[in-house]
Amino acid sequence: AQSVTQLGSHVSVSEGALVLLRCNYSSSVPPYLFWYVQYPNQGLQLLLKYTSAATLVKGINGFEAEFKKSETSFHLTKPSAHMSDAAEYFCAVSDRTGTASKLTFGTGTRLQVTL
Amino acid sequence: SQTIHQWPATLVQPVGSPLSLECTVEGTSNPNLYWYRQAAGRGLQLLFYSVGIGQISSEVPQNLSASRPQDRQFILSSKKLLLSDSGFYLCACRGKGTGSYEQYFGPGTRLTVT
Numbered sequence: 758a759q760s761v762t763q764l765g766s767h768v769s770v771s772e773g774a775l776v777l778l779r780c781n782y783s784s785s786v787p788p789y790l791f792w793y794v795q796y797p798n799q800g801l802q803l804l805l806k807y808t809s810a811a812t813l814v815k816g817i818n819g820f821e822a823e824f825k826k827s828e829t830s831f832h833l834t835k836p837s838a839h840m841s842d843a844a845e846y847f848c849a850v851s852d853r854t855g856t857a858s859k860l861t862f863g864t865g866t867r868l869q870v871t872l
Numbered sequence: 873s874q875t876i877h878q879w880p881a882t883l884v885q886p887v888g889s890p891l892s893l894e895c896t897v898e899g900t901s902n903p904n905l906y907w908y909r910q911a912a913g914r915g916l917q918l919l920f921y922s923v924g925i926g927q928i929s930s931e932v933p934q935n936l937s938a939s940r941p942q943d944r945q946f947i948l949s950s951k952k953l954l955l956s957d958s959g960f961y962l963c964a965c966r967g968k969g970t971g972s973y974e975q976y977f978g979p980g981t982r983l984t985v986t
Contacts, residue, residue: 789973791974793977798960798980798982799979799980800876800962800977800978800979800980801916801962801964801977802977803974803976806974808971808973847915847916851973851974853973856904856923857904857921857923857929858904858966858973858975859906859918859921860918860973860975862915862916863915864914864915865915
């Protein structure tokens with residue numbers, strides 16, 4: 758079974774500061790991992806994905822994440838926060854067994870960006 | 873690329889009334905389809921998924937049901953709504969054969985049961 762833990766339900770950073778959102782996973786098979794962003798009253802948008810190729814994955818809006826097998830982590834980073842980054846972020850791991858292809862999501866981290 | 877449509881966008885229904893939420897997908901054939909619920913301040917809960925027409929799997933026993941009458945149509949229903957059915961309902965799809973397992977989400981339906 759797969760699971761994802763997101764440390765910190767709320768993170769606040771100043772505009773221009775580094776963004777670091779933490780995600781640790783548990784998986785019985787080599788994982789596929791994802792980060793999604795959700796703006797208020799909208800659906801989830803895929804930011805980036807790790808599918809066992811390069812361990813450093815670049816996504817949209819300047820975000821990137823690094824897969825570290827030894828630490829079972831897939832933390833999301835952005836060098837310089839922008840006000841428009843304020844949203845909720847979800848980490849997810851894929852069930853690659855069977856035909857269902859289910860995703861297991863973390864509980865989310867709300868990012869606040871202050872002036 | 874696939875596009876997911878959901879309607880209605882918002883809905884206010886009294887307790888005990890029926891429910892029908894619709895999701896349609898464009899840009900892919902024979903996708904996997906999913907219904908999620910997001911309660912206020914909480915994460916996503918997978919309610920149902922479907923790997924093909926007429927094939928529905930339920931993840932959580934509850935007051936809701938799902939149907940897939942056409943390849944790219946997924947419907948969430950209830951005969952009698954409960955207060956606890958309030959939430960933000962998201963439809964998602966995954967194209968088969970993509971090899972990477974990501975899901976794409978619709979814009980969601982905000983349901984308030986009063």
